[in-house]
Amino acid sequence: MKNDPTIDIDIKRAPTSKIDSIDFENLKFGHIFTDHMMTCDYxxxxxxxxxxxxxxxxxxxxSAKVFHYGQAVFEGMKAFKDDQDQIWMFRPKDNFNRINISAKRMAIPEFPEDYFFTALDALLKMDKDWIKKGFGNSLYIRPFVIATEPGVSASPGTNYKFMIICSPAKSYYNGEVRVKFSEDYSRAADGGVGFAKAAGNYGAQFYPTNLAKEEGYQQIIWTDANTHSFLEEAGTMNIFFRINDTLITTPTNDRILDGITRKSLIALAEENNINVEIRKVPVQEILDAAKEGTLKEIFGTGTAATVNPISGFGYKGDKHELPKLTDSYATFFKDKLMKIQYNLAEDKHGWRYLVK
Ligand SMILES: Cc1ncc(COP(=O)(O)O)c(C=O)c1O
Known part of the structure; x- marks a missing residue:
């Protein structure tokens, strides 16, 4: 996971920077991009x-194939600046590995690790002023690959473009998030591409999510495509349920993204003596726990929000509110994870990566 100084990157600098025109206090997620981008052709x-x-x-x-057959994969990662102006990333090797897992499934050639880290480090150093200090500020990094080859024959392309673009981000209070447990629609099926960050997985969620929004929910928690009786994940987050003091999350499989925040949180739970059960999560169990008052929390985990508490859920026309806790696991884990990300706590697992 090292950058390689012998790799020749062709660098063309922006003649002027846009940075002075940006209101860093009022950033809308993913709308502003930094001065530079990385591109690499296959x-x-x-x-x-x-x-x-x-x-x-x-x-x-x-006629480029990406427009017709959706041959596209992406990643989402973040860089953070500490008080000494050092730039850190969180488990970027896992994102690198995952974009190649996604690429393989979509018949896209894998990207070399030394190119990835050399170009990423160079890009982050060039745009370092866009990464603001302070807990909650970060730079969201979006690597992606698209099939650029012209021609509408339904076959994999032979030409691709790997790109990295970066967007400054602030930590937001996302407001109250209520989710709908999916009853009919599915995000992913056995043997499909749910485990990959394939562009089409996201586009396919927009319509059912719009329907859920009309009912007052912000997101959907997808259920298994065969029976709709087990809870799987949200659109861009893995999901944890807390019943009494035990956390439950579904195992990853070919329908579910192997989230980096999810696996970090499981490791932190284990070292903080919080019991985590990784097993299937029946909808009925959550409904029963809500009824009995033992369902304490539901939260999502993902790079964009780190840990996102969920205030209520709906299923088959019934709405359930979750209690407001002062000692929530969501807050506990968000703080633990962010302190590691911002170089404010010991990094026992070697998760931090210093951009040099
Ligand atoms: C479908 C899906 N699940 C879960 C996640 C969370 O993964 P991570 O923690 O690696 O950001 C994401 C975001 O990347 C996602 O798109």
Whole structure:
């Protein structure tokens, strides 16, 4: 996981920076991008030298395969700045591995690790002023790969573009998040691409999520496609349930993303003597626990929000509110994780990566 100084990156700097025109106090997530981006083309059977250039539009033929067959995968990761101006990332090797797992499933050639870390470090150093200090400030990093080859034949492309774009982010209070347990629609099926960060997994959720929004929910917790009786994950978050003082989360499989925040939280729970059960989560068990008053919390985990508490859920027309706790596990884990991310706590697991 090291950058390699012998890799030649073709760097073209932006003539001026946009940074002075940005209101860093009022950032809407994922709307503003930094001065530079990384791009790397795959052609003639190999990845060419990475380039860093001013952020801006790219041109492609309208017949490029990504537009027709959705051959596209992506990642989401963050960089943080500590009080000494050092830049840290959180488990970026896991994101790197995962984009290649996703790529393989979508018949996209895997990207080399030394290109990834060399180009990412160079990009972050060039745009370092966009990473603001202070708990909650971060830079959201979006690596992605698209099939650029022109031609509408339904077959994998032979030309691809790997890119990294970066967007400054603030920690938000997301407001009260209420979720709907899915009754009919499915996000992923056995043998499908649910475990991959394939673009189409996300586009396919928009319509059912809009329907849920009309009923007053912000997100859906997807259930298994066969029976809709087991809770799986949310659109961009893995999900944990707390019954009494035990946490329960579903095992990952070919329908569920192997979330990096999820597995970090499981490790932190274990070292803090909080019991975690990794097993299937029946909808009925959660309904019963809500009725008996033993369901204490539901929260989601993911790079964008770290830990996102859920205030209520709906199922088959019934709405359930969750208690407001002063000692929630969600707050406990969010604080623990963020302190590691911002270099404010010991990093026992070697999760932090220093950008050099
Ligand atoms: C479907 C899905 N589940 C879970 C997650 C959370 O994963 P991570 O913690 O690695 O960000 C994400 C976000 O990446 C996601 O898109």
């Amino acid at each position: 052609k003639d059977g190999s990845w060419q030298a990475p380039k860093i250039m001013p952020y801006g539009p790219i041109s492609m033929e309208p």
